[in-house]
Amino acid sequence: MIVKLNLAKVNKNKNFNIGNGSRIAVIGGGPAGSFFAYFALGFAEQRGINIHIDIYEAKNFHVAGPAGCNRCGGIVSESLIQALSSDGIVLPANVVRRGIESYKLHMEQGATLIETPLKDQKIASMFRGFGPLGSENIDSVSFDNYLLELCQDKGVHTIYEKVSGLERNETGITVQTKTNSANYDLVVGSVGLNPRSFSLFKKVAPAFIPPETTRTYICEFKLGNELINQYFGNSMHVFLLNLKNIKFGALIPKGQYVTLVLLGKQITGEIVDSFLYSEAVQRCFPKGLDIDKIMPCQCFPGINIKNAHYAYSDRVVLIGDSASSKLYKNGIGAAYITAKAAAKTALFSGVSESDFKRHYQPECTRLNRDNAIGKFIFWVTTIIQRSSALKKGIFRMVVNEQQKVNDKRRMSSVLWDTFTGSAPYTDILRRVLHPATILLLLANTVNGIFKKPEKGTE
Numbered sequence: 001m002i003v004k005l006n007l008a009k010v011n012k013n014k015n016f017n018i019g020n021g022s023r024i025a026v027i028g029g030g031p032a033g034s035f036f037a038y039f040a041l042g043f044a045e046q047r048g049i050n051i052h053i054d055i056y057e058a059k060n061f062h063v064a065g066p067a068g069c070n071r072c073g074g075i076v077s078e079s080l081i082q083a084l085s086s087d088g089i090v091l092p093a094n095v096v097r098r099g100i101e102s103y104k105l106h107m108e109q110g111a112t113l114i115e116t117p118l119k120d121q122k123i124a125s126m127f128r129g130f131g132p133l134g135s136e137n138i139d140s141v142s143f144d145n146y147l148l149e150l151c152q153d154k155g156v157h158t159i160y161e162k163v164s165g166l167e168r169n170e171t172g173i174t175v176q177t178k179t180n181s182a183n184y185d186l187v188v189g190s191v192g193l194n195p196r197s198f199s200l201f202k203k204v205a206p207a208f209i210p211p212e213t214t215r216t217y218i219c220e221f222k223l224g225n226e227l228i229n230q231y232f233g234n235s236m237h238v239f240l241l242n243l244k245n246i247k248f249g250a251l252i253p254k255g256q257y258v259t260l261v262l263l264g265k266q267i268t269g270e271i272v273d274s275f276l277y278s279e280a281v282q283r284c285f286p287k288g289l290d291i292d293k294i295m296p297c298q299c300f301p302g303i304n305i306k307n308a309h310y311a312y313s314d315r316v317v318l319i320g321d322s323a324s325s326k327l328y329k330n331g332i333g334a335a336y337i338t339a340k341a342a343a344k345t346a347l348f349s350g351v352s353e354s355d356f357k358r359h360y361q362p363e364c365t366r367l368n369r370d371n372a373i374g375k376f377i378f379w380v381t382t383i384i385q386r387s388s389a390l391k392k393g394i395f396r397m398v399v400n401e402q403q404k405v406n407d408k409r410r411m412s413s414v415l416w417d418t419f420t421g422s423a424p425y426t427d428i429l430r431r432v433l434h435p436a437t438i439l440l441l442l443a444n445t446v447n448g449i450f451k452k453p454e455k456g457t458e
Contacts, residue, residue, distance in 0.1 A: 019049060023184045024053045024184060024185065024346075025184040028056070030192065031143070033057075033319075036188050041156070053156045074259060081124060087340075089150065095124075095143055096125070097126050098255065102235045106281075108241060114402060127142050127254060143332075164176050166187065166203055169183065173204055189201050189316070189317070189322050191322050193322070216263050217260070228256070228258060237252075241278060245264045245268075247328055247382070248381070267300060307368045311323035311364065312361070320334065323364055324338060324364040326371065341360050369426075377429060410437045414432055
């Protein structure tokens with residue numbers, strides 16, 4: 001017994017490093033998993049070593065509908081597009097279904113168009129899988145599949161099987177599937193918010209505490225290019241309505257489809273109906289259209305609303321939604337940040353628990369602290385949603401900003417970054433609390449009470 005305890009102590013304090021010939025398993029071929037593999041291979045090349053990476057992925061991103069979908073709104077912010085480009089990842093035209101140049105803000109008080117704060121800033125909409133049920137556009141590629149193939153071109157091996165077990169041994173971690181098992185020096189968890197997968201990782205990372213989640217809603221409407229160009233154009237439609245449990249909703253044009261995303265807490269079918277049949281939403285669609293008949297896909301996916309704890313152990317690290325995400329927005333951006341940090345730690349520092357705690361956890365902590373600011377912002381947003389006077393003030397302020405050329409569009413930029421995920425919540429709050437923003441909002445709120453409402457911009 002004494003010998004075993006001493007050996008355990010030695011193993012616990014041992015440094016594990018990735019070197020020439022090391023084997024890495026990535027469980028999950030979504031953006032976080034692919035980003036990790038991409039960066040790990042790049043860092044290995046910088047070090048002058050050869051490593052082997054297997055990505056385990058049960059989904060087929062070439063298949064339409066749920067079998068090939070990772071259930072996400074599918075928006076990439078302009079800040080992330082620029083970051084990806086600097087790392088050599090340039091999104092091709094057949095991945096981007098539509099470039100979003102503006103968004104239209106809908107309130108009970110009316111609707112107004114908000115242009116991108118800077119002319120060169122755009123956001124991209126795309127499908128995470130091949131597309132909704134019935135999709136036939138063989139010329140298009142899903143975002144997830146593009147990233148996965150990018151890794152395959154760099155030498156990553158993809159195993160299209162579901163992982164059934166993880167076991168720790170003296171030399172590493174064994175990954176088991178229905179047909180095979182293999183040993184690895186490092187196992188990376190990019191498993192989204194899958195409870196079954198979390199239970200597997202608990203066996204090799206006992207201190208791991210999964211993220212807290214809530215249920216949201218996503219569906220697709222098949223309208224066709226002509227109607228989408230006529231009713232939506234290159235704008236994302238964002239709704240700030242006083243409806244139960246909904247923080248905000250968005251209609252996002254993508255090719256022949258429009259994706260609806262509802263973000264909030266524990267979204268139910270009843271809450272979805274209250275949104276879909278609200279006057280503000282109905283105005284966005286052709287009059288008399290039965291939207292229930294053009295909805296090939298819908299789901300109630302979970303989202304990360306509170307980060308995981310101890311998302312790492314010796315030779316094990318979890319990334320993306322499985323560890324830390326961005327509250328109510330830009331999960332792909334968080335996947336990029338956490339995957340790159342984990343890969344950098346593994347290749348340049350080591351893969352022990354202490355290495356990940358020292359070099360990987362700080363990036364997750366930054367995301368988590370920013371999310372705490374985000375929770376405060378959305379708490380304020382809830383108050384605004386319930387206040388007709390405040391919403392009138394915001395509406396007037398945005399309309400006035402959009403009508404002025406070269407004006408400092410304070411509220412417009414705040415709303416743009418809040419709904420598109422283009423800036424950290426900390427930066428957004430700093431701009432909201434700027435004295436000029438507060439004074440202008442108060443002035444417009446008072447004017448909104450005593451004057452006729454502004455007409456929105458189209």
